[in-house]
Amino acid sequence: MTHLEARGMVKAYGRTPALRGVTLDVAEGEIVAVTGPSGCGKSTLLHCLAGILRPDAGQVTWRGERIDTWSEAARSRLRRTEFGVLFQFGQLVAELTAAENVALPLLLAGTGRREARAAALTWLERLGVAEVADVRPGEMSGGQQQRCATARALVTEPRVLFADEPTGALDTLTGEQVLTQLVRLARDQHTTVVLITHEPRIAAYADREVTLRDGAVDHSGLGLHAPVPGGPR
Numbered sequence: 001m002t003h004l005e006a007r008g009m010v011k012a013y014g015r016t017p018a019l020r021g022v023t024l025d026v027a028e029g030e031i032v033a034v035t036g037p038s039g040c041g042k043s044t045l046l047h048c049l050a051g052i053l054r055p056d057a058g059q060v061t062w063r064g065e066r067i068d069t070w071s072e073a074a075r076s077r078l079r080r081t082e083f084g085v086l087f088q089f090g091q092l093v094a095e096l097t098a099a100e101n102v103a104l105p106l107l108l109a110g111t112g113r114r115e116a117r118a119a120a121l122t123w124l125e126r127l128g129v130a131e132v133a134d135v136r137p138g139e140m141s142g143g144q145q146q147r148c149a150t151a152r153a154l155v156t157e158p159r160v161l162f163a164d165e166p167t168g169a170l171d172t173l174t175g176e177q178v179l180t181q182l183v184r185l186a187r188d189q190h191t192t193v194v195l196i197t198h199e200p201r202i203a204a205y206a207d208r209e210v211t212l213r214d215g216a217v218d219h220s221g222l223g224l225h226a227p228v229p230g231g232p233r
């Protein structure tokens, strides 16, 4: 069932066009990789789908409701509850420990301290970084930081996870390990994932690849990656 859809989405920054009419349907539980050359509009697409940016024209529908017309407050509430967002650099709060960082979205949503910490520890464990629970980001490796950021993005058990090059700052092996965990946990929870990546190998973890070119979906079928039988999926 389609639960997230964009219709004719157009977005420009001043005179620079970023999206020129993107139409995209994402089914519940689907893992979609968005690929394409630098500057083709991937981040803008993700930001519009996640309600961070509002498109200039077109519409974004979430479970049958138009969300692009919602107020900033309503869209940001959606991002605290049903949507999760993960960026290339995890953007952990430097002053907080891993467990405190992961607990933060729950505390903001009104969960009690004890319960939020317990959930944070469970998610750090699931991401294989329980040992850094009481460590601050400055004393963690890049991979540990990104695993914590992934735990923080998933701790609210979002319906959709938007990930913008989540492993782009990691070495290939670590990036692949983090991504394998992210995809496994998303599949376990039936979380939909929209994942931006430059790397064909990473796109291979997705159910489907959508390639953008010059702000539009490329239907030529010449994506970066063609599914390989027995590949990493």
Ligand SMILES: Nc1ncnc2c1ncn2[C@@H]1O[C@H](COP(=O)(O)OP(=O)(O)OP(=O)(O)O)[C@@H](O)[C@H]1O
Residues within 6 Å of the ligand: 013, 016, 017, 018, 036, 037, 038, 039, 040, 041, 042, 043, 044, 045
């Ligand atoms: N805040 C901004 N102000 C002005 N122009 C912008 C802004 N953000 C993006 N752009 C422009 O919009 C276009 C699409 O950018 P976007 O970041 O969405 O592409 P991308 O495919 O994610 O790129 P990359 O792979 O390099 O991150 C580019 O031409 C970019 O220069």
